[in-house]
Amino acid sequence: MHQQPTPPAAPCERPSRDRREPFPADGTGLRSPEATGPAHQPPADSRPPSPAVQDSPTSSVPTRPGRPATAPAQRTPPGSRPAPELPTTRQRTPPGSRPAPELPTTHTALICVALPGLVISGEPGQLTGRGLDGFYRGGRRLLSRCQVRVAGREPLPVQARMTGAASARFVGTLRASPAAGPDPDVVVERTRHADGTERITLRNAAFRPLRLPVEVALGTDLADLGAIAAGTSGPELPASVHDAGLRWATADAAACVTADPPPSDALASAGLLRWEVELPPGGTAALELRVRPAGAGPLRAAGHAGTGPFAAATAAGDDPRVAPLLHSAVADLQALLLRDPAHPADTYLAAGAPWRCGMAPAEALAAARMTLPLGTRLAAGTLRALARTQLPGPGPRAGLIPGPRRDAGPHLPPSCTGTEATLLFPVLLAEARRWGLPDQETRELLPAAERCLTWLRTTVGDDTYLPDPHPAGPARCETQAHAHRAALLGADLLDAYDRPGAEELREWAQRLRTAFHAGFWVEDRGGGRPAAALTPDGRPVPHLTAAAVHLLDTGLLGAGRFAPGLLDKVHTEHLARLLGTPAMDAGWGLRGLGTKEAGHNPFGHRTGAVRVQETALAVAGLTAAGYEKEATGLLRGLLAAAEHFGHRLPEMYAGEQRSAGGAPLPHPAACRPAATAAASVVLLLTALAGIRPDAPARTVTLRPVRSAPLGELVLSGLRVAGTPFAVRISRLGLAMVEEAADGLQLGA
Numbered sequence: 185m186h187q188q189p190t191p192p193a194a195p196c197e198r199p200s201r202d203r204r205e206p207f208p209a210d211g212t213g214l215r216s217p218e219a220t221g222p223a224h225q226p227p228a229d230s231r232p233p234s235p236a237v238q239d240s241p242t243s244s245v246p247t248r249p250g251r252p253a254t255a256p257a258q259r260t261p262p263g264s265r266p267a268p269e270l271p272t273t274r275q276r277t278p279p280g281s282r283p284a285p286e287l288p289t290t291h292t293a294l295i296c297v298a299l300p301g302l303v304i305s306g307e308p309g310q311l312t313g314r315g316l317d318g319f320y321r322g323g324r325r326l327l328s329r330c331q332v333r334v335a336g337r338e339p340l341p342v343q344a345r346m347t348g349a350a351s352a353r354f355v356g357t358l359r360a361s362p363a364a365g366p367d368p369d370v371v372v373e374r375t376r377h378a379d380g381t382e383r384i385t386l387r388n389a390a391f392r393p394l395r396l397p398v399e400v401a402l403g404t405d406l407a408d409l410g411a412i413a414a415g416t417s418g419p420e421l422p423a424s425v426h427d428a429g430l431r432w433a434t435a436d437a438a439a440c441v442t443a444d445p446p447p448s449d450a451l452a453s454a455g456l457l458r459w460e461v462e463l464p465p466g467g468t469a470a471l472e473l474r475v476r477p478a479g480a481g482p483l484r485a486a487g488h489a490g491t492g493p494f495a496a497a498t499a500a501g502d503d504p505r506v507a508p509l510l511h512s513a514v515a516d517l518q519a520l521l522l523r524d525p526a527h528p529a530d531t532y533l534a535a536g537a538p539w540r541c542g543m544a545p546a547e548a549l550a551a552a553r554m555t556l557p558l559g560t561r562l563a564a565g566t567l568r569a570l571a572r573t574q575l576p577g578p579g580p581r582a583g584l585i586p587g588p589r590r591d592a593g594p595h596l597p598p599s600c601t602g603t604e605a606t607l608l609f610p611v612l613l614a615e616a617r618r619w620g621l622p623d624q625e626t627r628e629l630l631p632a633a634e635r636c637l638t639w640l641r642t643t644v645g646d647d648t649y650l651p652d653p654h655p656a657g658p659a660r661c662e663t664q665a666h667a668h669r670a671a672l673l674g675a676d677l678l679d680a681y682d683r684p685g686a687e688e689l690r691e692w693a694q695r696l697r698t699a700f701h702a703g704f705w706v707e708d709r710g711g712g713r714p715a716a717a718l719t720p721d722g723r724p725v726p727h728l729t730a731a732a733v734h735l736l737d738t739g740l741l742g743a744g745r746f747a748p749g750l751l752d753k754v755h756t757e758h759l760a761r762l763l764g765t766p767a768m769d770a771g772w773g774l775r776g777l778g779t780k781e782a783g784h785n786p787f788g789h790r791t792g793a794v795r796v797q798e799t800a801l802a803v804a805g806l807t808a809a810g811y812e813k814e815a816t817g818l819l820r821g822l823l824a825a826a827e828h829f830g831h832r833l834p835e836m837y838a839g840e841q842r843s844a845g846g847a848p849l850p851h852p853a854a855c856r857p858a859a860t861a862a863a864s865v866v867l868l869l870t871a872l873a874g875i876r877p878d879a880p881a882r883t884v885t886l887r888p889v890r891s892a893p894l895g896e897l898v899l900s901g902l903r904v905a906g907t908p909f910a911v912r913i914s915r916l917g918l919a920m921v922e923e924a925a926d927g928l929q930l931g932a
Contacts, residue, residue: 288315288413290538291834291850297519297537297857298350298378298485304538307344309354309374313403313420316412316538319380319475321483323541325412326439327475328420329403329455332372332384335360335396339372346830349512349519349857350378350485361390370394370463378519379483380475388463398459398471402430406437409538423452430455431478438478443471486531487518493531493561494518495903499869502895502915505823506869508831513865516832516857517555521562527572530565533863536835536855545570545587545605547860550797553612554863556619557870559903563616564625570609571632583639585609589653592660593776593790594783595727596717599660600653607666609636614673615740617680620879620905630681637674637689640667644692648699649718658717658725664700665734665750668693672747673739680880700750711758714751728768728778729790730798732759736805744876744885744931746808756809763802764814771842772825773799774818779839786839786849793836793851796822800864804871807889816893819868823894833861869899873913878931879905885931886911886919904928 293316296303302320311317313329320326332339339356347353353375357368369390375383388394407417423430428446432439447457461469476482494514499506517533522543524530533551535544552566575584587601610633617626644650649659650667671693675686704715706726714732715724736759738749751759762768767778770786773794777784786792799822806815825848826833835858838849855861872894874887884904892915900910900923907925914920921930 289852290316290854290856291852294344294346294352295537295856296346296348296350296352296376296378297516297541298483298488299520299522299534299537299541301350301378301380301483301485302537302541303352303376303378303380305352305354305376307354308341309344309356309376310338313405316409318404318412320409320538321380321477321480323409324437324477325404325407325409325417326380326477327402327404327441328407329401330382330473331401332374333399333401334358334370334372334386336399339370340368346832347375349515350488352376360394360396361392370396379485382473382475384471384473385468386461386463386470387468388465391465393465393467394463396461396463398461400443400457400471400473401455402441402457403455404432404439406432406434406439409541413539420455423455425450425452429457429473433478440476440478442474442476444474445471485519485521486523487521492518492521493565494555494558495901495908497558497866497899497901499897499899501897501913503823503897505827505831506894506897509823509826509833509865510869512831513833513862514558516862517551517558517859520857520859520862524565524569524572527568530568531562532566532569533562533859536858536861539853539855543569544601545573545585546590546601546608549605549608549612551859551863553608553615554800554860554867556616557866557875557902557904560616560619560621560906563612564621564629567609567613567616567629567632570605571629574632574635577635580642581639582642583635583637585636591790593729593788595725596658596660598653599657599663603650603652603654603663604666606636606639607663607670609633610670610674610677611666611739614677617677618740618742618879619877620903620907622906623880627681630677630683633674633677634683634685637670637678637685640670640674641685641688641692648692648695649703651720656720658719660717660731661704661714661729662731662734664696664704665737668696668700668750669737669739669747671696673741676741676747697748697750701752701755704750705755711761712755713762714755714759727781727783728762729781730768730774730776730795730802733763733774733798733802733805735759736809737801738805738808740876742878742881743883744878744887746876757811760806760809760811760814763806764811764817766841769814769817769821770794770839772821772837772839772848774802775839776836787851789836789851792839794825794839794848795836796833796858796861796864797835800867800871804867807871807874808887812889812891812893815889816891819872819893822868829856832856833865834858835861869897870902872897873899873911873919875902875904875909875911876931877904882927883929883931884909884921884924886921888913888917888919890917892917898922 293304300322304316305311311330318325318328339358341356343355356372358370359368360370371387373385403420405417405420411417421432423432426440427442429442447459449458499510520534521531522534532548534541535547548566552563570585575581585605587605589598590601592599613629613633643654650663651657652660652663671689675689678686705712706715706724713728716727716729717725735751738747741747767780768775775792777791784792799818803815803819828847834854834856836854837851840849872889876885895915897913902909905925908923910923912920912922
């Protein structure tokens with residue numbers, strides 16, 4: 185069997201199986217590391233679990249199913265040093281072992297989300313009991329099969345579409361009258377909702393009354409989503425008649441389906457509910473099914489509360505794509521909201537559906553940061569929830585926010601998302617304050633941010649770079665960018681509240697900038713590139729990856745200023761040029777790994793696929809640095825891809841080169857909706873408007889993209905300083921504030 189070794193668990197690095205293992209959708213994925221066992225340790229990558237992958241406590245480099253046991257020979261850019269070989273213990277698949285089975289696909293599924301509820305189905309509308317089909321709550325499949333037959337036949341599917349983030353509509357037809365000819369005379373409409381309800385409506389289009397027998401075949405295995413994805417869910421369970429429906433039970437779970445009106449007949453042995461429906465000419469009749477855990481009431485989704493954390497933002501303008509794109513993004517964010525079970529007032533975002541319906545610290549913080557223009561309530565809830573998971577002292581890990589490992593592709597060992605989350609925490613708090621987080625809430629969260637910054641200073645010690653994972657991992661390019669940003673924004677935050685340590689952080693940030701210029705830049709005949717990492721002995725790993733975009737994300741300071749970054753002006757120009765080349769820009773967005781790099785795979789979630797978050801960060805960073813041509817190319821590619829995905833962007837898709845009349849290839853296991861992809865839409869649009877608030881100083885600076893790549897753009901319903909904010913960008917690239925808080929001054 186293909187083995188994937190996994191090291192012993194450390195507090196900041198829960199063991200990852202380098203596969204997608206679903207988080208619980210009920211918020212139980214958020215808990216202290218001491219209380220978290222293997223069943224609650226999902227990885228941070230983008231694929232479902234496979235039964236052909238097992239854990240072993242012998243190595244630090246996991247192997248992905250289907251990846252060669254050794255990486256292919258690396259191409260080296262002209263004039264650069266050869267890429268160093270990092271130590272690995274990847275093993276070849278033993279002869280005679282079976283390959284990993286095909287994983288359930290998600291790219292053709294209609295996924296309705298209102299966490300902790302979830303329903304997945306194919307376009308025909310029938311829940312067949314195969315693949316991922318089913319109603320879920322809290323990560324458990326309550327119903328896997330729901331097949332409708334009218335007059336002994338299944339309706340012919342004619343349309344399937346999402347009607348919102350939490351609902352879908354399926355329409356089928358059939359001919360019930362012998363003399364109907366080729367025209368259907370019965371329409372069957374099914375509206376399905378993630379809260380566990382399905383409404384089946386029959387409409388008679390004939391000129392005479394119809395008497396139709398209707399059957400609904402039901403079944404379930406009550407399986408966990410992880411077992412379903414791994415192909416180990418087991419057979420359907422026997423049913424029993426219960427109230428106006430059926431019930432299934434195991435030793436630890438039970439589910440029931442009730443019907444309104446009650447069926448005329450219920451057959452437990454066959455899992456059937458039956459009705460005799462009489463329809464006058466032009467008449468309709470409706471049946472409603474309710475799927476619930478036995479003994480549970482209706483679903484109370486966090487995103488459907490009357491006081492959600494997001495402002496009702498809208499977009500309009502010359503480009504007709506911006507309005508539906510922002511609408512879908514906000515709806516997806518609402519659908520992915522969860523409450524901290526112990527503190528229901530605090531909400532945060534699950535990483536994505538269907539695989540990661542629970543807290544993923546780094547993704548939750550990144551998404552909350554990108555959605556600050558919709559208000560600061562999500563940021564505050566996310567920060568409070570994660571502050572409660574922070575490792576206590578004393579000790580070298582005190583202040584760290586735990587997180588799982590993330591696969592980093594063929595050239596580097598897995599990274600620690602706990603490191604990223606710990607560095608993002610003070611950044612989010614500092615920027616939330618600029619957007620209008622109330623002073624009292626900022627003060628309450630400040631001690632947790634200080635502990636993150638203390639962890640950073642302690643971990644770096646007398647060194648310059650921050651290794652990841654600590655202490656023996658490589659110094660990754662993006663980790664240095666995260667750490668540098670955390671130091672500068674953290675210092676700004678400490679100064680604002682007269683707390684010590686700011687100067688020490690700024691001094692280290694300056695040393696890091698100096699060392700980064702000398703150590704990370706790999707010279708070649710094209711002007712050079714930032715290394716992906718430095719090995720523990722200081723050798724550069726020169727591969728060009730999308731992780732380099734984090735060098736452009738420097739963070740917001742006061743008076744509309746961005747913090748200085750790790751790259752100087754010349755190196756920033758070289759990086760901008762590289763990101764705009766066909767090797768990195770697929771025409772649909774930014775590839776995770778350049779096409780000229782060894783190990784490139786257009787479907788590789790870290791080795792060539794287009795990841796929406798990294799593309800959005802590139803657009804925002806290039807725009808802020810003044811490289812509008814490169815930014816516009818990536819922006820237009822992402823918007824074109826969004827059209828093909830029904831304006832609901834997945835977390836990633838294949839990095840195949842765009843061609844005339846083509847369409848982006850979906851990744852079969854990508855989350856959709858995904859928190860970072862939905863939040864990226866907010867970042868993109870507000871970056872085009874160049875909104876840079878400083879709520880403590882009662883100012884907002886506007887630096888719109890001068891070329892106005894989308895023509896006129898109007899953003900309304902945003903939140904700055906806790907009140908509504910609206911801005912209009914003209915076709916000439918000029919900004920005009922249309923709504924703002926009283927006393928908020930427009931900065932230069």
